[in-house]
Structures are given as structure tokens and as C-alpha cells.
Amino acid sequence: MxxxxxxxxxxxxxxxxGWSQxxxxxxxxxxxxxxxxxxxFMNRAAGPVEEMDHHPEWTNVYNRVDIRLSSHDAGGVTGRxxxxxxVLERVAGAVA
Structure with a gap:
């Protein structure tokens, strides 16, 4: 990859x-x-995330979820x- x-x-x-590098x-x-x-949002995202076997770095403080995506095994951003x-965008849209 x-x-x-x-x-x-x-x-x-x-x-x-809303996404940036x-x-x-x-x-x-x-x-x-x-x-x-x-x-x-995090609970709804857990299923698709697990199916993809590609887990985000994320933190939650009150109403905010900060997400960081990187393919560590490849050393940067990939198609995954x-x-x-x-996927996260779709899930967030369903929660909003």
C-alpha cells in the first residue's frame, strides 16, 4: 500500500x-x-471501523470528537x- x-x-x-492534512x-x-x-457517533462508527480493520486515533471531550487518520504501517495517508x-462522514450525518 x-x-x-x-x-x-x-x-x-x-x-x-472539514478534513485537512x-x-x-x-x-x-x-x-x-x-x-x-x-x-x-463513536458507537455507530465502531462497527464499520472494525469491519475495515482500520482504527482511527480519536478523542472525545464533551460534545467534540477529534479524529486523526493515518496508515501507520505505510507511513502516511493512504486510500484506506x-x-x-x-465512512465517518456518513455516520456523523446520521447522528447530527
Whole structure:
């Protein structure tokens, strides 16, 4: 699995509003109505994340979930990260 170039990441993120590149990863912060909604998002995302066997770095503080995606085994952003970002977008849309 090869890592994306900065240009490839930039192009992929055009269809992922709110996502940005930060070093060797892509990042996004989701804000929900409250703590329960933030946890609902994480719980709903757990199934698809596990199916992909590609786990995000994420933290939750009250209504916010901060996510960092990188393919550590490849040393940067790959297609799997972009695919997972799209899955997370769909899940977040269902929670909002």
C-alpha cells in the first residue's frame, strides 16, 4: 500500500469538507449537540471501523470528537484513510 502525495491528499479532501492534512495524517473535529450525541457517533462508527480493520486515533471531550487518520504501517495517508473518512462522514450525518 503506497502513501498519497500531498497533491493526492489535497484532491481527495476536496470531497471531504472539514478534513485537512496535518503532517502525515488527515484530521477532523466533529461537534455534536451534547456528550451523548458524540458517544452515539463513536458507537455507530465502531462497527464499520472494525469491519475495515482500520482504527482511527480519536478523542472525545464533551460534545467534540477529534479524529486523526493515518496508515501507520505505510507511513502516511493512504486510500484506506480516505475511505474511512468517507465512512465517518456518513455516520456523523446520521447522528447530527
Amino acid at each position: 503506497s502513501t498519497f502525495t500531498d497533491a493526492q491528499i489535497e484532491e481527495a479532501l476536496e470531497s471531504l469538507p 496535518e503532517g502525515e495524517a488527515i484530521v477532523r473535529t466533529y461537534e455534536f449537540a451534547d456528550f451523548r450525541a458524540a458517544l452515539d 484513510d480516505i475511505q474511512l473518512a468517507n
